[in-house]
Amino acid sequence: MPDLSELTQTITVRPIAYPQTYDLRHRVLRAHQPKEAAEYLEDHEVDSLHLGAFQECRLVGVISMYQKDQPDLDGGYHYRIRGMAVEPELQSKGIGTRMLQRGMQWLQEREVPLVWCNVRLSATAFYQKYGFTVLGPEFDLPPLGPHKVMVCSFTD
Ligand SMILES: CC(C)(COP(=O)(O)OP(=O)(O)OC[C@H]1O[C@@H](n2cnc3c(N)ncnc32)[C@H](O)[C@@H]1OP(=O)(O)O)[C@@H](O)C(=O)NCCC(=O)NCCS
Numbered sequence: 001m002p003d004l005s006e007l008t009q010t011i012t013v014r015p016i017a018y019p020q021t022y023d024l025r026h027r028v029l030r031a032h033q034p035k036e037a038a039e040y041l042e043d044h045e046v047d048s049l050h051l052g053a054f055q056e057c058r059l060v061g062v063i064s065m066y067q068k069d070q071p072d073l074d075g076g077y078h079y080r081i082r083g084m085a086v087e088p089e090l091q092s093k094g095i096g097t098r099m100l101q102r103g104m105q106w107l108q109e110r111e112v113p114l115v116w117c118n119v120r121l122s123a124t125a126f127y128q129k130y131g132f133t134v135l136g137p138e139f140d141l142p143p144l145g146p147h148k149v150m151v152c153s154f155t156d
Pocket of ligand 1: 028052091092093096098125
């Protein structure tokens with residue numbers, strides 16, 4: 001069994017088709033819900049981005065980004081991050097960071113001014129580390145539990 005930190009160095013991140021996100025999303029984010037709960041309405045939209053992290057041929061991480069304005073903020077052409085999930089035994093090895101960086105690069109190339117997400121409390125520290133700040137109060141997102149809106153502006 002190779003060292004996991006070495007494995008992570010072999011990770012490649014590339015665009016994938018949205019149905020490829022379903023299995024990881026379901027297992028990591030929505031295991032107690034029906035499989036269809038891992039399919040999001042915006043998945044098929046042409047201006048969405050779906051990235052996969054691959055360890056050789058194995059898909060080990062997914063992230064999706066949708067053009068969706070943050071309802072409590074002025075302006076527009078915001079993007080929303082959704083469905084970020086890393087294979088459980090490979091979490092905290094840098095894979096989420098690699099996917100987020102690639103996604104943020106894609107957004108900056110499109111001159112997107114702001115990206116936001118609804119973040120479960122257990123993941124707020126991850127997003128904080130990459131410059132996201134909390135917007136507004138904590139709220140419940142049944143059946144997933146408490147969340148916070150987090151935002152990152154490219155124009156500040
Ligand atoms: C959140 C998630 C996508 C992050 O991906 P990852 O590959 O585990 O994260 P990374 O290894 O790139 O983490 C980067 C940093 O954030 C920290 N971090 C990662 N997940 C964290 C968490 N849940 N809480 C606090 N810190 C976290 C890591 O410790 C690391 O910091 P370090 O380099 O100082 O050690 C992944 O842990 C995951 O799938 N979690 C379960 C699903 C989830 O919560 N998704 C987000 C929904 S809002």
